[in-house]
Amino acid sequence: MVHTYELSIPILIPLWLEAFPVERATIGTVVAVGYALFGLGALPGGVLSDTLGSRRLIAACLFGMAGSFVLLAAAPSLPVVALALVCWGAAASVYHPAGLSLISTGVEDRGDAFAYHGIAGNLGTALGPLAVALLLLVADWRAVTAALAVPAVVAGAIAIRVRFDERAAVVEADGGSSAPEDVRDADDAADTGGDSKAGVGVSSLGEFLSESKRLLVGPFAAVFLVVMFSGLYYRGVLTFLPDLLASFSAFAPVEFAGREMQPYRYAYAGLLMVGVLGQYVGGKLTERVPTERAIAVAFAGLAVLALVFLPAVNAGLLPLLVVGALLGFTLFVVQPLYQATVAAYTPPGTRGLSYGYTYLGVFGVGALGAALAGTILQYADAAALFTVLATLAVGGATTATALSYR
Structure with a gap:
């Protein structure tokens, strides 16, 4: 649901430009504020997760996102649209620290859980915008945004009623635990840092x-440095990738059944769908190889893919599709790897705070990747953009390698 809402917003922007007499720069600023809160709110969300528990916070997130889109559907003016997006960003921001903290402390098969969690996120990323586009064929944007609120309300109601042990995989004070040995080892390693809190979270400034x-x-x-490199690369490559694909002759518009089809949109959605497999593989790798080394290899792959992307464009459609698929796979294989690495390097009692910092880096600092990409494309060209992206990936690989030898 989080990523369905996140990626449906760009589809609605052209419709808001028609509904409200404002410039694109104004709409862009309004949307940017909502996205900024999506990242910046992760840190306080992590603190609340440790204090209040993940289940309650996830339920509040779902109801908050639903209410925000109901407000959006009824917005009579752009300031109300801005208020709705701010509310959505604030509500959505608490999900990642709460959800990932819940997985890391409540699930024994942590790697599988991270993998399935990532798959769900990718399905929202790829299928959510497609669903919105299809709904817009039969209804206006206000009805569509109101309809989007329904599944979040249902999920929130389930989250309130369901009962489970949020700390089933945490080592207890007496040394007993039902968690598997690799999880116990990770938590034991995280707890060796002095008297860092192991069970009660953060309750004061x-x-x-x-x-x-x-x-x-x-x-x-x-x-934290690794996840910042990941966020910068992620936003830097995905934000303007549809525009780049649209400029390539391989994805020129075609006529089908009396309608003009835009192949680049489906290529972009396909790239995101390949990310589902990347998420699953990344989750499996967390149980089989040291995550630091796997992250280093994945970042090295992202550096190579950035350098060969434009040559693949010139080589033809098939090489471009292959490189695009590899990019989607590798881009998302990193996510469960760094999620598991955070769990291995932090104590359970402040796991929410740890994931708050993680997604502050991924979505907060990472949001600068979109601005960086736009500036480079405005004053230079795509070759310069992919060179910078490769440099970011090398930075991530270097940091992960240094961590693996610590």
Whole structure:
């Protein structure tokens, strides 16, 4: 649901330009504020997850996103649209730290859980915008946005009623645990850093500052740098990729059944769908190989793919599709790897705070990747953009390699 809402917003922008007499720059600023809160709210969301528990926070996230899109459907003016998007960003921002904290402390088969969780996110990313586009064929944007609120309300109601042990995979104070040995080892390793909290979360400003300092002066600082490189590459390559694909002759518009089809849209959705497989493979790798080394290899692959992308365009449609598929796979294989790495380098009691910092880096700092890509494309060209992306990937690979030898 989070990624369905996130990726449906760009589809609605042209319709808002028709409904409200404003410039594109104004709409862009409004949307940017909502996306910024999506990343910046992850840190306080992580603190709340440790304090209130993940289940309650996830339910609040779902109801908040649903309410935001109901408000959006009824918006009489652009300021109300802006308010709705701000509310959506704030509500959606708490999901990743809460959901990933829940997986890391409540699920024994952590790798499989991260993999299935990532698959669901990718399905929302790829199928959500497609569903919105299809609904817009039979209804206006207000009815579509209102309809989008329904599944989130249903999911929120389930989240309120379901009962489970949120800390089933956490090592208890007496040493007993039902978690598998690899999970126990990871949590034991994370708990060796002095008297870092293991069970009660962050409940005051002083504890927030002390636990943040403990995280950011240890090996988690390197993990945080890795996720920033990942976020910058992710936003940098995906934000303007549809526009780039549309400019290639291989994806020129075609006529079908009296309608003009835009092949680049389906190629872009296909790239995101391949990411589903990447998420699954990444989750499996967390149980079989050291995640730091796997991240280094994946980033090295992203660097190579950035350098060969434009040559593949010139080589023809088939090479371009192959490189695009590999890019989608590798781009998303990184995510469960760094999610599991965060769990291995942080104590269970502040896992929500740890994932809050993680998604502050991925979506907050990473949002700068979109601005970076736009600036490069405006003042240089696509070759310069992919060179910068390759440099970011090399930075991620180098950091992960250094962490693996620590």
